[in-house]
Amino acid sequence: MSQQGKRLAVYKKILQDNVKRWVVKEFLEYKLARLGYVDSEILKTPLGTRIVIYAERPSRIIGKKGAVVKELSQILGSKLGVENPQIDVIDISKVDVPEMFPKVVAYRIANAMAKGIRFRRAAFIAIRQVTEAGARGFELVISGKLSTERAKFEKYKVGKIYKTGFDSTRTVRRGVVHVLLKPGIYGIRAAIAPASARFADDFKLKPPVRQEAQAQ
Numbered sequence: 603m604s605q606q607g608k609r610l611a612v613y614k615k616i617l618q619d620n621v622k623r624w625v626v627k628e629f630l631e632y633k634l635a636r637l638g639y640v641d642s643e644i645l646k647t648p649l650g651t652r653i654v655i656y657a658e659r660p661s662r663i664i665g666k667k668g669a670v671v672k673e674l675s676q677i678l679g680s681k682l683g684v685e686n687p688q689i690d691v692i693d694i695s696k697v698d699v700p701e702m703f704p705k706v707v708a709y710r711i712a713n714a715m716a717k718g719i720r721f722r723r724a725a726f727i728a729i730r731q732v733t734e735a736g737a738r739g740f741e742l743v744i745s746g747k748l749s750t751e752r753a754k755f756e757k758y759k760v761g762k763i764y765k766t767g768f769d770s771t772r773t774v775r776r777g778v779v780h781v782l783l784k785p786g787i788y789g790i791r792a793a794i795a796p797a798s799a800r801f802a803d804d805f806k807l808k809p810p811v812r813q814e815a816q817a818q
Contacts, residue, residue, distance in 0.1 A: 650686025
């Protein structure tokens with residue numbers, strides 16, 4: 603095989619892995635949406651594929667005697683082609699900074715709106731909590747019949763959030779939650795650049811060193 607053919611094969615493998623990762627995350631979100639699913643991480647290990655699921659209600663996702671987890675493992679392995687899936691379920695409340703997960707923030711806003719709290723107040727509370735947690739960037743979009751009979755949206759943004767490129771797909775976390783209230787359905791979309799995020803354009807300039815100092 604030529605050098606160009608090898609490169610094409612590598613690129614094709616990378617694309618296939620990314621597509622499979624996206625399919626798995628979409629499947630988990632669809633399958634576990636009503637069981638308190640928040641987010642997931644997919645990690646390749648020498649023994650197979652480790653899938654970490656963050657949930658508000660871990661017991662519901664695990665199921666009686668692990669029935670739900672066993673079903674998920676079977677579907678992921680047989681139908682989605684995941685190599686030896688190993689599923690871990692983590693309670694999101696035990697994570698050090700749950701405010702770094704967009705779905706947690708969106709769920710809190712949705713629950714506040716369901717209790718009759720105005721969306722602007724819920725949004726400002728969420729912004730304060732996320733910024734105090736140390737997030738490098740936060741963007742919140744709330745859509746629906748906010749103040750009139752016609753649907754519209756309001757956007758809030760703090761810090762730096764990338765919309766395209768590598769940092770947008772790998773560094774910025776995103777989540778969407780819908781809530782049904784008396785006027786209709788509302789959408790809450792959150793994007794967070796966590797405190798641990800390292801953007802591609804982060805760099806430091808070292809001060810120049812004189813040649814005499816280098817010689818000494």
